[in-house]
Amino acid sequence: MAATKSLPHGNAVVGQSGGPTVVINQSLAGVVETLRGQAGIVKILGCLHGVSGIVKDRYLELQDVPQDRLERVAQTPSSALGSSRDKPDAAYCQRIFESFNKQNVRYFFYIGGNDSSDTCRIVNDLAQQAGYELRCFHVPKTIDNDLLHNDHTPGYASAARFVAQAIMGDNLDNRALPGVKIDIVMGRHAGFLTAASVLARQHEGDGPHLIYVPEVAFSVDRFLADVDAAYKKHGRCLIAVSEGIHDESGKPIAAKLAEQSGLPVERDAHGNVSLCGSGVLGDFLSDLIKKKLSIKRVRADTFGYLQRSFAGVVSPTDAREARTAGRKAAKLALAGKHDGSVAIVRTSTDPYRVQFKRIELSDVAGKTRTLDPQHILGTSDIADSFRAYLQPLVGKLPVVESLS
């Protein structure tokens, strides 16, 4: 879309969508503080629970929220406006326009991941078809780190920090009381979060000793051979496994297990199978090792929702960048851009530097980025190149010192 100097007069709507993160409110604060006081924009309306709040006319006026309160909201985990997993079709979008029209909304900012950018794209396309004047921007957010054209996405670095701190501690726990320990990490199609476990390796022999990401088809036989070898070598074995691991046919192991056990397999409006909120995958792998390898002490933890919501574990870089992403989207709209998404592009790793640039909504909408094959070592490890990529995002980790 070409830039235009004449900005529409009206109100702005900002919403949050998809899985929350601990820095998603930084992006909300970035949008609000940049828009308010700007000529032509009267109200800044937060839609409650994403698009589902728009079609129900559920808005919160944000233009007068004092800056110190907005700052505290920015530091609070999870979506302050509530979230939604609705996927609007044409009829749904018609109801969005009706609400926007009633509220004289001319600016729409939607903070979310690839499904949310797709929602944003559909709303934008239908607005144009309907001749409804609307500035439509997507603000990136996802702990999965799977948006195309982004070096990384707001929310990922803090979740990666959680995983790194968890596995650092668990490695020491597993060293104190040796056995096999399995940690199940979030990530449906992309292994970025599971790969973050490499940061826990601080000294020789540290775990995770094995890492399984969804980019590599999972084989039960190979897994057992890997565990057997690592346990013999280290006298213990710490394993990071993505919840999204799947067999050769692409079917998630967790979904297969759920089906076998007679549990219902849930899907959201975007067709995604719910893999989280259950210990089934960890328990399956744990039982497998006990039975086939006759190792007595085998435990599994599923990190679950803590990875995206844990209060107090935040990457400072992530918080700052999430804020900047929100501000950038608002600035693009104020600069006369019609639509787009914001992408984080890395220009240097040492020193760490990034730029925020506008990309097309269609560049990210509904698309999934996965781990670069160069970061994957064989079928059960992650390369040092990934650590170099990740370290500046996550920041300084806690002290770990040994006596031996």
Added chain:
Amino acid sequence: MAATKSLPHGNAVVGQSGGPTVVINQSLAGVVETLRGQAGIVKILGCLHGVSGIVKDRYLELQDVPQDRLERVAQTPSSALGSSRDKPDAAYCQRIFESFNKQNVRYFFYIGGNDSSDTCRIVNDLAQQAGYELRCFHVPKTIDNDLLHNDHTPGYASAARFVAQAIMGDNLDNRALPGVKIDIVMGRHAGFLTAASVLARQHEGDGPHLIYVPEVAFSVDRFLADVDAAYKKHGRCLIAVSEGIHDESGKPIAAKLAEQSGLPVERDAHGNVSLCGSGVLGDFLSDLIKKKLSIKRVRADTFGYLQRSFAGVVSPTDAREARTAGRKAAKLALAGKHDGSVAIVRTSTDPYRVQFKRIELSDVAGKTRTLDPQHILGTSDIADSFRAYLQPLVGKLPVVESLS
């Protein structure tokens, strides 16, 4: 035992036992820094993996570890010397004396919980019966907070902080995407850690909306009625459940489920059933709600080993007190005391003040303290009196602010 002015000349052994905590190395550092340089004590030997290291003559010399390194070890989660769940009998203790005799050990410090204090008591009794001169001290440590005669125990406050921060975030996640969320918290017989979830309640309507501790017999029917009522009232429901909940007969629900599913039920040398490292209890309760209450979005997370090992979530009060407990045990030995355990006694809550005093080994050995009934509200809630007790231990929690 009466105090004596003449201290035995010889070496000291310090060990760590039972489940690790994030501050157990503070106690280790406290023992080492207090003993070293003292007349008559030549070597300070860390036994690797508790008593199991003693009988294998596996020691690490600690007297020359530089203070700055010891400081970094103190800040590192989990037992730096390794841990053990062995429970020594008379024959085992005979081997301990043989090793002590060979190493000329005259001081023994064992950092652990109620099972570990029992180990300490048995070693001490047998040493006396054998006429082996030994100073024998237990240093308290347990995230379960279940030692008698202690206001609280080192390790608990940091684990409580983890639970509070986890549930604070999860409450906001559950508010953003409403449904029923179950969080399974550690604690075999005592509900202290599960009760720490009350700190997550910062504003009206915040979860946890229901809290189940092992001090109250668990009824499936009452649970379903509770969840149904809370869900109707709040439009969502966040539930904290102790892994140790049991039926009217005292049988743990998790152990019953494991038996029913054909899984092996593990017990350690102290007869404790392993309830951790599996998602079976959370998954059972989650399925129950889906089937009986027809609520669609139901999730369960089991916090697992992260509660005792997570790197970087530490209560400053806990770290300081764990250090002091180690120092106190060493000081008691140097002051001529023969044996004992260290207890933390609170003298004031506002301002928060504690004292460290010597108690008999038999006061804590193998005994379990549970939640004071005054802190339990009905069958599914915790009283404000518990929050007042807990707040000064846990310290300042992260900021949580809402827009509405």
